[in-house]
Amino acid sequence: MRTITTTDDLARFCEAAKAQPYVTIDTEFLRERTYYSRLCLIQMALPGKDGEAVLVDPLAGGDLSLEPLYDLFRHEATVKVFHAARQDLEIFFVEGKVFPKPLFDTQVAAMVCGFGEQVGYETLVKKIARENLDKSSRFTDWSRRPLSAAQQTYALADVTHLRVIYEHLAKELKRTGRQIWVEEEIAILLDPETYITRPEEAWMKVRTRTNSGRFMAVVRELARFREDYAQTRDVPRSRVFKDDALLELASTRPATLEELGRSRLLMREGRKADIAEGILAAVKAGMEMKPEDFPKVDGAREQLQVNTALADLLRVLLKAKSEEAGVAPKLIAAASELDALSAGERELPMLHGWRHEVFGSDALRLCRGEIALSAMGGAVRVVVV
Structure with a gap:
């Protein structure tokens, strides 16, 4: 050795x-x-x-x-x-x-x-x-x-x-x-x-329950500060403050150190002077942001009208095709992608490359009503309509 x-x-x-x-x-x-x-x-x-x-x-x-x-x-x-x-x-x-x-x-x-x-x-x-x-x-x-x-x-x-x-x-x-x-x-x-994780894009990875403009503006500025601080000092972003604290701060929007001190979720590390000052500056920047500069939340997928019956058929087709190809279904397409496809979205990974060959092509034909599914015993067959 x-x-x-x-x-x-x-x-x-x-x-x-x-x-x-x-x-x-x-x-x-x-x-x-x-x-x-x-x-x-x-x-x-x-x-x-x-x-x-x-x-x-x-x-x-x-x-x-x-x-x-x-x-x-x-x-x-x-x-x-x-x-x-x-x-x-x-x-x-x-x-x-x-x-x-x-x-x-x-x-x-x-x-x-x-x-x-x-x-x-x-x-x-x-x-x-x-x-x-x-x-x-x-x-x-x-x-x-x-x-x-x-x-x-x-x-x-x-x-x-x-x-x-x-x-x-x-x-x-x-x-x-x-x-x-x-x-x-x-x-x-x-x-x-x-x-590459860019600080200005870090907010996109924070899960929120509301997408209101002002709230998301503060979320973006807090996430930007946290990511920049973590990268610059080479410390885990959770050591700066965790997502639950970030969301609390975006809701309470402290303007002073005294108000920041009332945070329930901000840990001791996040109360240090340089982090505390960064938090207050980020909140201030979010509060002063003009509405036209608010982060644009992509709500397109949330607004999609999922065809649940079609989505269920796509799941059956995916299972059949993945078994036929000998690969895991999730490697071909996620459940959320099947819902999006049933709702009319077409810019999806399953519709490109080898995934299109294995599954995407037939999935589109199913959506257009060009094929149907038939069960024989434990097997599912594609039937041309």
């Missing part, structure tokens, strides 16, 4: 990886006390049962730059294999402004190959690699040094078994001709917009 702590050693391993068709990669990180994930460990393995597997330790105190790894990410002759890559990719995008290309995500591939929705790594290890994982080190503190032998063994298992899983899934995708399905999903993972 080799641990890399210097740039030269990392460069040598990455050069060896460039000569291979693929390399498996995983990370360990912490995010409980920061806004951005803190990278604690990188694991990589070369192909083959005896292919070298290493730990890359950015916290060991050595002279380590990750530029050789980023150079490997840019080397398109070697596939970079991850499982559930989103959080890993966010780390590398934030720190190095780079994405691994080409990328293969075994979680995405497994969903396409019929292993269910958001299938876990442990499940794939059992079903494909026929091995068991020791998960006892899963929730340990990866920032503490030295790492225990159990932690190192656990970390390496996340990339050694991944070789078998990747080869199995890649072969299955080639057999079924579904590589394009995975590529469409991975394109989302490789889009920088997936990982």
